[in-house]
Amino acid sequence: MTAAPRRIASAATLAVAALVALPILSVAWTALSAGLGPQWVHLWATVLPDYVINTLLLSVWVSLGVAVIGVSTAWLVTMCRFPGSALLRWALVLPLALPAYVVAFLYTDLLEYAGPVQAALRDAFEWRTRRDYWFPEIRSLGGAAFVMSMAFYPYVFLLARSAFLEQSHDAWEVSRTLGDSPLRAFRRLALPLAWPSVVVGIALAVMETVSDYGVVSFFSVPTLTNGLFNVWLVMGDRAAGAQIALLLLLFVMALVMVERRARARRAYFALSTRSRSAAPVTLRGWQAAAALAVCAVPVLLGFVWPVWRLAGLAVGYDGAAGPDFAAVVARSLGLAGAAAALTLVVGLGLAYAARLGLSRPARFAARIASFGYALPGAVLAIGVMIPFGAFDRVVGGTLRDQWGITTGLLLSGTVFALLSAYLVRFLTLSHGTLEAGLQRIRPSLDMAARTLGRGPAATLGRIHLPLLRGALVTAGLLVFVDVLKELPATLVLRPFDFETLATSVYTLASDERYGEAAAPALVLTLAGLIPAVLLSGLLGRRAGAAEPS
Amino acid sequence: MSAALDFIDVRHGYDRQIVLDGLSLHVPAGRVTCLLGPSGCGKTTLLRIAAGLERPWSGRVLLGGREVDGDGVHLPPEQRGIGFVFQDFALFPHLDVLGNVAFGIRSGHRADRQARARALLERLGIGDKADVHPHLLSGGQQQRVALARAMAPDPAVLLLDEPFSGLDTVLRRGVYEDLRNLLGQTGVTAVVVTHDPVEAMILGDSIVLMNQGRIEQQGAPEALYRRPENPFVMRFLGEANTLPAHRDGSDAVTPLGRYPAPAGDGPLCAMVRPERIAVSPAGGLTARVRASVFLGRAVRLHLDLDGLLLTAEVPADRLYGDGETVSVAVDPADLHLFPA
């Protein structure tokens, strides 16, 4: 690249980094400039330790849950054949389609004291009150861990399964000929090799856990995110809220570091040569039954029952669907589509800048973007609001004073603010996917195109984009669905009269109007199904075909 | 249309590590020049600089007399009119063979371009593969597609980076001569990077032997083979026996006898290629056969010359028994004396 375009590209990359960093920095600045007031002392003396402990506990439980479910099911459907294994191979991804807060309200409806399960038990055993028996409380930390494990285990499943698929069968056979039983070979070889991938999956699940607001608020679990929401947005204590946010950021940074190191190790473990993937073992009898049970339970609990229940609620709800329902659906889809397109363009730009040799600014921007993903939506929303509001005040004020033009809001309170928040939050998804896709395209292809007389832009258009089609679709859909489901930032930042599927589901469900909430929740789920199925399909194909060499 | 390629005092490297240290080289138009050398010697870097894929730290590059790299000048690869065949062929997996070959042809209508691409494929003997996608081709076929693609836009210079490393050994032999003939026919200026001296000698009208970012020797293949200027060149182009030597007046005394010494007064070493050692039944200098290996065309002998081990390769007219006594002699033209 010659000097001038390089400088422009470098500046653009840094601008993206700045845009992504802005919300994080403004929260940090608010926290630090507020100082440690008496409120902070009170928080430490009372609830803050609880917030920290609950966040840690929840993270640990969810880690365990997603690791056990994700790894065992991935191993079984990849290495074994049993009745239903082909179906389960893709069905195990389906829970990804359901927003965790929807699962939360469905299980509450089922398992709370007034729900059908406890009512049936009371009828059956003639218990009269709560004091007559013990039943686990769904609205608790344990309940949240259960719901989140069910919602997030597909991250581990997908990554573990692709790691198992990539493992050389030769290594597996060597281990077997050296006298390892299949179980021992799994423990000594397959699991250690897949472990970095599993850790990446766990890290993603924990990021979702830490940033979750829907489930913990619904279950009244005082985590850092829940506390932050209460202290800052409900109680209006900006200083204390920002300080909790800072604590949360530290937590998130640790997670990002864990994830990054695991990814680096994963690359190291990846085999350079492709060899036969393993021939699956056919299970029979009780073994087949046990495998089926292990793999079917997460699908049943995490997808089949919730969707069945949603459908039932939606059908059973006799109130008219709001007249705005179609508008809400259209608005949600439009917003998610716009956000997906925006993140794709920026993500591709970043990945491409790195390929053109701007690796340092691009890596910097990408690193900041990965924090954005782990940032709780509420923090992000405030982080977007503060700088945008300041911009509006400065620019609007200048225009008003100099020329008497009243601008109103330029950025904040607009769809643009919302899109910026989505960009910051989900850029890493699109960038990561596109970067991985670009990395699979050998650099010699770029050079071949260049020596054949095509400039960088033409090379992108004629070589990279066609080869990246799969990655573009995947990245676009991932962002699309996550934007559809996104809750806290949308709640806080949305413009006037702006109801989305997610906000209406959450608003209705938190008011326990499940019947009304069911229809939008079902639409959300259906939209989420597309990428979930697509993801497992992609993985299946990758197991078969290799890139031509 | 072919063009000459000139490198003038080119310096380049990666991460502060110097790879090319002030290298100058003239590549004549219309000929095949092989850049030969061990891995890491800078030959591929030089090729990439020629293509514009790397921008040298300093120095100038001229393509057909036009400055393409120099002070404040860097012509991007797409504007240089060069063809590049990559080590891994770098075929575009999403395009079929015809699409790959036609990719770089910019002039003419679509049908025109396709016709030219087809003609080129016919000439390379893979006309029937036009509609196939690259991953279904054999290594040799992929190489031809890569070559056809690079040649399709009629480049002034064709650059080939280890064009045979993707092929297995058996396949290579036939391909060498095909390529040699093809390059000869088109009369294009070609620069081939290789680490295999045999490959270089088959393909190259001239060879540039590089080591550690510098040129050790350049010239016709047989000149390099027969008249190496230093031990590195001697060893790199083929097997060599190294013998002690010392000066005695204007002569050099070696275990194989006295030879005229080169000018100077430093210590010396003597080198001789195994096939240039004449072995006869008896008389003159005697050596004992420690082991003999039958190679088909030749017999390889491990000889003991007064405690010094020599390797010789002789015609397979007869076999030698272990312990047999033979006579050895080396023509003065075949014994190379270098400062040690």
Add this chain to the structure above:
Amino acid sequence: MIHGRILKLAAMAAVGVAISLPAMAAGEVNVYSYRQPELIKPLFDAFTNQTGVKVNMVYAQAGLLERLKAEGANSPADMVLSSDMSRLLEVQEAGLAASVTSPALTANIPAQYRDPAGHWYGLTMRARVVYASKERVPAGKVVSYLDLARPEWKGRICTRPGDHPYNLGLIAGLIHRHGADKTRAWLLGVKANLAQKPQGNDRSQVKGINEGLCDVSLGNTYYMGRMLADPKEKAWADSVYLVFPDQKAGGTHVNVSGANVLKAAPNPANALKLLEFLSGAEAQKIYAEVNSEYPVKPGVPASAVVAGWGAFEADTASLAEIAGLQGEALRLVNETRFNDGP
């Protein structure tokens, strides 16, 4: 080629934005609302019908104040609708509320339900009462909030989390009346009596009573009216009766929902028009009939259902003073770890 694709993506983005943007009409008023859209939609519709002024709304349970602060003078919002007193004061204390007065407002809203300088106006009133099981709680068992801390209620009380603004309001009221120490003791007593960890909203507690989970709960009065109107929830409401505590000891804790007109309002005239409408007879009647709230405007009767619960003595302490104690109330809730449950 590449430009084509990027343009296409950009066009998609633009279309997405375009269809996501709500239409902005000329004669309009912009409301940030902490109150649920379904509660106030009928009121806005009536207002638009009458005046032709379009009402735009952003609803959020939290964060609107932060948003107003960030937007500053550029804020498009003309009015904030809040569900309780503390929020009304928050907006005033942040210096965002305009001081508005008009003869209509003064006539419609009694002095104790509005700021003397007109920074906030209460629009409806409700009481925070005790819901008691008809089956298991004989009348007269609970007469005071303080009763709930007595050991006889062990395992029998349900409530939403202690740090919800509704409970904070009640606790602040108790601090105002009895002092912090007594209130702390009360919180510990109630906490020990809880049937389960505080959770859900006021309505789900009544569901719990119906199911036998607990015998009494805390709730705002209008939930009763709304449950009675819902065919599915009527059974829950039918299983309880309302107790207005402290009738002889200072009165039942009440709170107001209300509105601030904002300093930065781009449509101050329409905002005043909306506020006058909301305090007027027609809107007050809708509040009463549809939402089962107590109208503030003298002469507008409560709905038949609400009137059926009987008249009650409301706490006469200053709403603003009580709201000022909410921070202290939150501290007590945190210190007693009320939300951990029994």
